[in-house]
Amino acid sequence: MDTIIQITAGRGPAECTWVVAQVLKKVLEEAQDCSLSATVIDREQGNENGTIESALVALEGKNAAEFAASWKGTIQWIGQSQFRKMHKRKNWFIGIFEVKKPKQAAFHEKEIQYQAMRSSGAGGQNVNKVSSAIRATHVPTGTSVVAMDSRSQHQNKKLAKERLFEKLEVVNVELIKREFQKQWMNQMQIERGNPVRTFKGTDFKKTKEEKNNKTDRQRFKKELKDEIYR
Numbered sequence: 001m002d003t004i005i006q007i008t009a010g011r012g013p014a015e016c017t018w019v020v021a022q023v024l025k026k027v028l029e030e031a032q033d034c035s036l037s038a039t040v041i042d043r044e045q046g047n048e049n050g051t052i053e054s055a056l057v058a059l060e061g062k063n064a065a066e067f068a069a070s071w072k073g074t075i076q077w078i079g080q081s082q083f084r085k086m087h088k089r090k091n092w093f094i095g096i097f098e099v100k101k102p103k104q105a106a107f108h109e110k111e112i113q114y115q116a117m118r119s120s121g122a123g124g125q126n127v128n129k130v131s132s133a134i135r136a137t138h139v140p141t142g143t144s145v146v147a148m149d150s151r152s153q154h155q156n157k158k159l160a161k162e163r164l165f166e167k168l169e170v171v172n173v174e175l176i177k178r179e180f181q182k183q184w185m186n187q188m189q190i191e192r193g194n195p196v197r198t199f200k201g202t203d204f205k206k207t208k209e210e211k212n213n214k215t216d217r218q219r220f221k222k223e224l225k226d227e228i229y230r
Helices: 014-033 064-069 153-182 184-188 208-229
Strands: 003-008 037-045 052-060 073-078 091-099 112-117 133-138 143-147 197-200
Touching: 003 014, 003 064, 014 037, 014 052, 014 073, 014 091, 037 153, 052 064, 112 153, 133 153, 143 153
Parallel strands: 073 197
Antiparallel strands: 003 052, 003 091, 037 052, 073 091, 112 133, 133 143
């Protein structure tokens, strides 16, 4: 994970959580256009259908940091509330912040300790006579898994390694979530004004001001692609 960003409604109402959902789509689409990998590693659903309170997105690829920088700041949406038809407010704001990456658990095969053990469970008398099950332990973190799916010790070793890798990835995501919780002040730091991007209407189209800035971003996208294919 090169860069992690948080898209958040902060303490905003349901309208802001709808904007978060729309902006998340835009970020993923634009990242794809720039040949970057964008993965939603966590999202908190809003109270209304189709809304999101907050989302964490991991960006990977050359110039991922520059791409993130082009989105960081306040995002403005101009439009009528879809949840409160008589509400007079027309301007809604959300924020995009960069989340500091925590130290993640490294995964190297040389750090795995394998231990053969007897299988347990159904399978008849022969199942417990052969030490075909494998326990795989990642020594630095103490994380371990057991595989006993196959009668083949070699196959169980392969399965155990794959499961251990998956479990360590979950541990890494939990570390990121914890770091996100530490940075909860982002929820209170959304500024109303000086938006980096502005959209309007239920179809979430760019405003005239946003269209004027589109040329700069297209140039940025082209530079990204040029860098990738050099």
